[in-house]
Amino acid sequence: MKFRGILLVGAALASGAAAACNRTFLVDATDKYVAAQAEGKPATLTAITADNLNYTESDKTVDITTGVLAQPMKIDHNRSIHDTTLCATFTELIVTDPAKPYVIATRMVFTNDKASLIETIATKPGDWAFNATGYLHWNSLENWDPIPADKRDTRAVIQAAGDAYFNRFDNASYAVPFGTPCARLEGGAYTDPRGAGGNTCSLGLPSTIVVTNRRYVVDEEMGAVSIFLGFPGLDRSVPQEPMPDSHLFRVEGGKIRYIHTVSAKALERSPVVRFWMGTTPVYLFGGPKHYQAIFASRDLTYNGIMLQIGFPKLWRMTREEIQRFANDKSGHKETPLPGTEHVPPQQRYWATKYHVLYDFLSRKHHIKPIVDEFARQFSRDVVEKFPLGQWTTLSIDELTRRDFTRCAITTLFGPKILELNPDFLDAFWYFDSYASVLVYGFPRWMYPQPFRASDRFLDRIEKYVEAGLKDFDWNGPDVDAQWEPHFGTRITRELTKWLTDAGFQRKSVAGALGTLVFGQNSNTIPVVSWMLMELNKDPQLLSAVRAEVADAFVTDPLTGARTLDTQKVAALPLLQSLFTEILRLRVSMVIMRVADRPMTINGVDVPRGALVHAYSRIAQTDEATWGSPEHPADQFWPERHIKYVEERDPETGTLRKRREFAMAASPACFFPFGGGVPMCPGRHFAKNEIFTMVAILVDRFEMEFVRWTNPDGSPSDRPAESDQRFSGIGSLPPTVT
Known part of the structure; x- marks a missing residue:
């Protein structure tokens, strides 16, 4: 009751002090603030600030002349709301400058027409889920137009909606007026990336958090309420200390439509952040020693994720089929775990899955025939489609999503899959656009x-499976072939045979193979696209890669035919550096593990059943780990992973410099393919496939950049950006917004 009394008194005082406050004055004030921030000149606010102004950043008093307000910046987006009752304003700023990106939330309170308080939360790389480009992208798709006068909610209704959201944080049964649709934006992550139209705001809410010190700005005209508050639990080193946080709500017809979150310093003071998904605690770890501990731990497994998400959503297994895996406690290795030696081999599902996927996708003697077959098919296809001696203008998107994907799928699965299904590529890319949404848990009817x-x-x-099972001779000479026309590669054939012999339904067999198609192409295609874009943008880089690739081709002395040595091309240093840099910046993975028992990770106690996360975007763009004075960590630099070694020319005796591939930081901070036991089994195949395609293209064709285009092919005046809809699940395709 005391807390509520303070709020009422504060509101009364503000109302009295702001008797002359009006919207025109407040709009002018936020315009002046935005201009001052853009110029980096806080002195221009002198006319509207009180002599005793209290200026804070992340809840700490700061000298306004040395804080973020003194830094000039190109502001890509600003949105303000204005509260004539409290005479207060809220402003949201987004800066996507790669050198210094920001998402800034600022609240100003006025007394007697002068700002007595300016409190700012200026988030930057390293803060919770930070991604300015993603924040801007999702913002641009939302409608924040003024609410028509006859449809506006009262001030009390708007504020109550925001309060209900936070009241739910420590009371899971508290009713929150979520609308349908409703979407939440945190950093660069969006809960409704596909525009599904459902209520996704309720996903992953905590149930044991009590937020503190709520401060409001309510704007009836915009149907918005901003709430500044203290959010405890984000910083594991001080779990009870409230962290600076801002939430902006859009309320329409009494229902929450959008939520924007800005949370500061969550990873700056501690490399461990704790939050909740429903009633499940989640620990987000940062830093090399934590990544190493996570990937090395036997008590953190991926099995629970597969049981809850992978098998039912992607493999489309029945409950009975999933239970077979759940009952298998014998582990994934050839030797069963102690106490499980009695489990029959045919019931060791985890070990068989591991054996089939990793043996046939990771071992060199299985990979080389696949890659050689891909090189043969791709060389044939580009010769037929793009004759020499004439220029052709083509879309990189079309080249990769159609030609490359067609060749990749027929290599892995054989030609039958496309012969039986002429529209298979369309069906795959349509599925790809929704695959990530399947794991959210929406029911089919919704x-x-x-x-x-x-x-x-x-x-x-x-x-395709039915035809293969019918036509393939399982007792014939092709049963152990590395490639044959029915199933293509051994991995496809062995996976089909294992699941079929084990009695899994056809839909589950198809789901397993479909996940293989998805893993092969959904991640490799964006990487190839980015590599080709960077090569075409930089003629010097293209020339250097072309010269390097030339050494990987072998000429037959009898026929004169040139073929690519696929093993040699995979070891080329500059191509490896280019590939690694693309993965570092264009792959966004959230590593997820489940704690099978209570454990401690470098001094942090993690309870049984908790989720443990590591975010590749944080690890792979950390300035202290990857940056250099000339080349910041968040900028592309193709030679970041190159070192030059001096050697003496054996013929002339002169010294010369030779490139060697050397990752610019610890491999512990680089995990685009995951880490530990569940690391992507197809990573070696994917790398060879990508290198082969790029090598054949740069060797055979001259290339030059023409223009950027929109997805529909029309010209664009903006370069491609990473598609943040795929943030957290793999490669980020290029898109133009």
């Missing part, structure tokens, strides 16, 4: 599109 996309995709794979 959001049917992802299920329709999955059904369409898997129906075609089932048709």
Whole structure:
């Protein structure tokens, strides 16, 4: 009651002090603030600030002449709301400058027409889920137009909606007026990346958090309330200390439509952040020693993620089939875990899955024939489609999503899959656009599109499986072939045979193979696209890579035919550096593990059942780890992973410099393919596939950049950016917004 009394008194005082406050004055004040921030000149605010102004950044008093307000910046977006009752304003700023990106939330309170308080939360790389480009992208898709006068909610209704959201944080049964649709934006992550139209604001809310010190700005005209507050638990080193936090709510018809979150310093003071997804605690770790501990731990497993998400959503297994895996406690290695030696071999599902995927996708003697077959097919296809001696203008997106994908799929699965399903590529890319949404847990009746996309995709794979099982001679000479025309590679054939012999339904077999298609192309295609874009943008880089690639081709002395040595090309230093730099900046993975028992990770106690996360974007763009004075960590530099070694020319005796590939930082801070036991089994195949395609293209063709285009092919005046809809799940495709 005391806390509520203070709020009432504060409101009364503010109302009295702001008797002359009006919207025109407040709009002028926020315009002046935005201009001052853009110029980096806080002195220009002198006319509207009180002599005793209290200026804070992240809840700490700061000299306004040396704080973030004194830093000039190109502001890509600003939005303000204005509270004539409290005579207060809130402003949201987004700066995507790669050198110094920011997302800034600022609250100003006025007394007698002068700002007596300016409090700012200026987030930057390293803060919770920070991604200014993503924040701008999702912002641009939302509608924040003024609410028509006859449809505006009262001040009390708008504020109550925001309060209900935070009241739910320590009371899971508290009713929150979420609208349908409703979307939440945190850093660069968006809960409704596909525009599904459902209520995604309720996903992953905590249930044991009590937020403190709520400060409001309410704007009836905009249907918005900003709440500054203290959010405890974000910093594991001081779990009870409230952290600076801002939430902006859009309320329409009494229902929450959008939520924007800005949380500061969560990873600056501690490399461990704790938050909640429903009632499950989640620990987000940062730093090399924590990454190493996570990937090395036997008590952190991926099995729970597969049981909850992978098998039911992607493999489309029945409950009975999933339970077979759940009952298997014998581990993934050839030797069963102690106490499980009695488990029959045919019931060791985890070990068999590991064996099939990793043996046939990771071992050199299985990979080389696949890559050689891909090189043969791709060389043939580009010769047929792009004759020498004439210029052709083509879309990199079309080249990679159609030509490259077609060749990749027929290599891995054989030609039958496309012969039986001429529209298979369309079905795959349609599924790809919804695949990430499947794991969110929406029921089919609420959001049917992802299920329709999955059904369409898997129906075609089932048709392919049925034909293969019928036509393939399982006792013939091709049973151990590295490649044959029915199933293509051994991995496809062995995976089909294992699941079929084990009695899994056809839909589950198709789901397993569909996940293989998804893993092969959804991640490799964006990487190839980014590599080709960077090569075309930089003629010197293209020339250097072309010269390097030339050494990987072998000429037959009898026929004169040139073929690519796929093993040699995979070891080229500059190409490896280019590839690594693309992965570092264009892959966004959230590593997820489940604690099988209570444990301690470098002094941090993690309870059984907790989720442990590591975010590749944080690890792979850390300035202290990857940056250099000339080349900041968040900027692309193709030679970041090159060192030059002096050697003496054996013929002339002169010294010369030779490139060697050397990752610029500890491998512990680089995990685009995951880490530990669940590391992507197809990573070696993917790398060889990508290198082969790039090598063949740069060797055979002259290339030059023409223009940026929109997805529909129309010209664009903006370069491609990473598509943040895929943040956290893999490669970020290029897009133009």
